Amino acid sequence: MAVLMRVDELPVPEVLREFIARERGIRELYPPQEEAVVKGLFNGRNMVLSTTTATGKTLMAELAMVNTVLTRGAKAILTVPLRALAYEKASDLRVYEKMGIRIAVSTGEYDKEDAWLSDYDIVVTTYEKLDSLLRHRAGWLRNVGILVVDEVHYINDDKRGPIIESIIAKVKALGLPMQILALSATVGNAEEIARYLDAELVSSHWRPVPLKEGVYYDGVIYYADGATRAVKDLGNPVITLAIDTLLDGGQVLIFTNSRSNTVKLAQQMANYICNYGVKLIEPRELAALASEVLESSQSRILGEELARVIRCGVSFHHAGLDMGTRALVEGAFRDRVLRVVAATTTLAAGVNLPARRVIIHEYRRYEPGIGMVELPVMEYKQMAGRAGRPGLDPYGEAILVARHEDEVDYLMRNYINANVEAVTSKFFNERNLPTQLLSAIASGYAGTLDDVMRYVSSTLGYLQGGFQGNSVLSGILRRRIEDVVSSLVEMGFLERVGDNLRATELGNLVNNLYLDPYLASLYIRGLRSAEETTDLGYIHLVVQSRDVPRVRVRRGEFDDYVEELLNNWDQFLVKPPLTRDEIENGEYEDEELEDYLSTIKTAHMLLDWANEASEDELYKNYDVGPGDLRVYSDLMEWLVNAVYKLALALGMRKHAERLDILRWRLTYGVREELLELVINLEGVGRVRARALYNAGFRTVEDVANADPRVLSGIRGFGDRLARSVVEQARKLVSEGRVVKLSVKSEAKTGEARHGRGGSILDYL
Template identity: 30%
Template sequence: MAVEEVVADFADAFPFERFNKMQSAALPALLNREDNVVVSAPTASGKTALAELAICKTLAAGGTALFLAPLRALTNEKESEWERFEEMGYSVYVVTGERDLSPRRAERADILVMTPEKADSATRKHDTPRYSFITDVDCCVIDEVHLLDSDRRGAVLEVTVSRLRRLCDPRVVALSATMPNIRDVADWLDAPDETTFAFGDEYRPVPLNADVKTYSHGENAFADKYRRLYRALDLAEPHIRDEGQSLVFVSSRQDTVQAAKKARDELTERDIPMGARGDYDFHTDAAELSNDTLRQSVLDGVGFHHAGLSREDKNRVERWFKEGKIQLLFSTSTLAWGVNLPARCVVIRDTKLHDPLEGEVDMSPLDVLQMLGRAGRPGYDDMGYAWVVCDRSDADKYRRLLRDGKEIESRLAAELDAHLNAEIALGTIGDVDDVMDWLETTFYYARAQSAPEEYDAGSDLRERVSATLSELVADGFVEQDGLRIEPTRLGHLASKFYLRLETARRFADLAERCEAETGAEAGTGDGSAAIDADDLLRTVAGATEFDSVSARSDEQDAVNAVLGSEEDELDAGQRKVLAILRSGMTGTTPTELKSDAWVIRQNALRLLAALREFLDNLAPARFANLACRVEARVEHGISADAVGLTAIDGVGSGRANKLAAKGLRSPADVLKTGVSGLESAGLSEGVAEQVVANARDLPVVVVDWGEFPETIAPGDRELCEVTVANNGGGARAGLRVTVNGREMTAKPSYLGQTTLPVAVFGADADELTFTVEVTFPNRPLPPVTQSRTVRIR
């Protein structure tokens, strides 16, 4: 069907002139009806055009469309692709965690592009002015809805779509690769038979020949990688010799680089003619690549692609592969979900991968099918060839996957307590009846109806949810009064930070210990140690989110070198997390731990931010301040005495270390030394001026002791007033007065000027040391303390 005839007003939105057979079959359901639509079709059959048709119908009616993309990288691609809509006068706005949100732009957007995680966050905060735009969505397009079956992300997608339907009931258009149980998804979304389409392999633009090849497994994992690489090259070689292209998927970014290096040598030895070293223009273009290894590799017709490359390098690799200048491309699985980059031959070299949080895991069946679906170039190939290279013991498993496909399952059951708590915290569930109403909006419920024996559910599903609710009440996340239910402060905090509930309980327990601590830093007076930075790190390292972290044998010596070899309550994987965090605070992470350190540190920073807020809500302010300083040290790798510098806007680890090396330790030091002093420390004049200006925005504490006595007689009592003032930027603070290390008074304050009553009394001691402490719970500034000593005469 001709695009011009079907959507004349939006013809410019499509990069082709005619819809293909699959698109034409689904067209009437998308354009002539208002029902929800579910479409499963082979990879590369043109599902994106269906998303665009649904968007066009929404725009024509003056509505707002939301496109849920499975990966953050794809949201950026859609922004680029959909400049076509911008040129037609419509606004496209991408909302991701890596960009500052402009509520005004989001509210005015005609097309919103988000990941499920960001949409989850937005729907949780829909009643705030910042995220109110999410309730204006008229049509929600779910790209790759089979991600419902993803262990890590499926439940988020499921509850987000269910919540969005409860909030504003948009039309839902769900697109998927081929899945056997499409009817379950249609039942979940209330899509009738007339708008549910299961397009089979006959709709593939290029037929697919997919099979499994095994290799001889050895004792050495490193050598096994090369055995699989040679197997992959054996499979790719005939296609490369025939001027076809091959795409080989490996498990990690580093593996794409190493495999490309080794493949170049092997292809040269096999005397396979490829590469474009005689192409002067290509040679000139390749010189612009920022990655040195890639620059050398592409000239031999071999490339690699992963999320760590610059966007410009990735774009060039994709373009050169499409143009045939790169004949062999090594990539991670990200490419399979994103760019439409087919090849005549696709080989999955690695079916297992190392996950820093999970250890060695099997590649998701969804990823495997998605990667294999990239085989076959429409318009160029008569057949696509796809291979899984695996150990003999796994061969039958992958053959079944290729033969039968993968039914889509709900992953909500494993996280039912956390998601139910989130709905209660949001207020979308207010009584017991609402719990069951919510349950019936989930894919979990729909799937359990069609396969009750697999879900151990059926008629018992309600009992299971009721038991989960009872556990939430018993654990302090929810309060129940008859049929009425409402969240506790703990429940709100767990929901706000997306915590597993065992972790939230662990954080609350630490806050209770902090609340109970009444002594000075040296101890509580009952023989137990005061809570310090290591307690916070241990609390985070022991979080449920890190339960699956494993420590390889070569890492354990490095862990012991950081922590010592004494026994403690943490298991080996959690000790590895603790070692990464503790060494990361000083920027001295051992080489053996660096491969996993970045991922573990990023997850730990999220948990430390959550712990800081738990302590801010449930414990005295000084503990939230301690968490804030620990968080900044883990993030920046800076010493304890210089961490306060990172409170200054624009001062990260590099500048903080540079200033600390010159003896500057705090924002007050920065203000005292001024612009000239910062220039002497190595900052440029412009940067120095900005750092000083930003330092002025931070609080400057001044303590006025007034008429405070120097001596007092035994038995006498004198009530004094101590004034704490702030001569800098406003800030929330915790004020505390101690005498000889025992707390007399403590209170929170938005620090402008505050008067603290202090009772001076003649005691049995020879002298009394009164200390005023000011801490900032949400800034990494060290506590400000001043003391006065009163002698007993």
């Protein structure tokens, strides 16, 4: 057996070696980690780590970042695809604060360069936020010594992929001397990605826990190596496989294709465990956990639904759960209090939550406008990679469920024995190229067509397209880029001055707001189409962005939303793809209106949110959970603010005044009279703000003049929070920093908490 490299042999400062051994209990490296060290990870070499889940990629990234800070006095950036993942990574990194390493996380506010980040050693961002910082050419970026791109296979994603390529192109254009470390468990063409990044490649299928992959059908598991195993058939494939694992002392993750299925499967599992006397759970611990969930859940209905299954050792997990509840579920599963979690596939991409057996309940999912589609092999491998807990499980199992006999061979051939798809660039796609070209020109990375060609030559799309050294293909690409530039000129975002290209004031604004130019053009046309509209009309305009998740219109609601469209035709600033006469005369197929009507329903949901509908009402009426509302809130903070600034820039004062108030209402989910309280006071959200207001404390000054003992008697306030809120209010009043918003947008001096406040002048 080969001798593994020890932590005390690492070429990093002794203080870091001792820290890892003491705080993490790690003494030896895994083989892929050792290979990374040998190939120059700590010598500044660019590197692609394409190794299976749980092989320590994240640890090596952490060591490389901290080493850069300690040995070079340089900064480090870790960029990830999801906001939730950014906060999770930042939380994990905070252990290094014991060494004096300063950790920051920044994920929103795309129109700012965040100069405050210069005070931190390691900055965790999303791809979008980092690209925004590079658009603003934040000065502190020149002090960055290492960039870690986590989940680099997202280059394959139509939306986020071009952003990763844009980040790399901007780093190269600026000549920033930073080491690039790319991480992924699932890259089918890792060699090509390494060539693109001029990087060493560490590619390995080694796992610390052996993985068995198989397909279950009719009481038998068919393994990839040809072996079979009979399992006691309990009439339900998922229950059969789960109970088999639980009886052997393992835990189970079930992946399925919809939220409703996660709940359904969790309920089926819970009923079996609790009703059939399977003694696999600790009732006392689970009762305590259920109580915690009920206490923390922002939706009573969702909390009760979850608590019922938790009492039986089971949970569901999806993006509709609020962050606090998700954290409770994940922590309880890691602590082995929960034995089974049924989750949507998003869990595989975003959370490190391994289990003895992973069950893939469905290998197809619904895509709006398309129907049922098969999951990519890449996603299957992400899910399968969660099988097996190092140090706890002797092996891990990933089992696909077949619905009929012929499907056994199909799943074995197309998933278990299939190669992961190659990551392919989406940079030059019709929808993405205009955004990327406007970004390059408006941000100062390109000023002529020749500059643009040099800029795009730093993308994976350029490498994969075979443009390098091919004059015919590069000529075709140049003509295509010229056409896109002409379109951006026609939209008013670029202008030509001789051979030079530059962004107009409007183009600079669109770039700084991080808007797709097509979307920005749609917003502008919408604002110009009417002098005024209702709040619903404004929200409907905003949700045209493809970033906003659509609330699906159920079949039984379809005619109601058609009727609403016709009755309120004039207030919608973006019209449907059919004429009013065609709709009134029924000259359409439902599919032609389905997506448009979903934007109306989504706008209604958001208006209800801004009118203080409870989380329970929103969940019941729209199937939108507290976790979803956080996503919508963040999106509205960005997008309504963007439309507001466009209105200001175009001199549309009436629109701007209405949008100024609406953006804050949609961010916080409150009526206008509560804005002063929620914007200024930390710890006062929509529910507590309404309680304060109803108790007569309607302004920050009212709170400042209050006796904390009186506030502590208001629902939602304890002694500690009451004292904190009064102290905050008194400080804000004494320093003249209270943010006030009125219907005429007369914001007073100062900044709101969380960086969300400020006057019109602050945003120009």
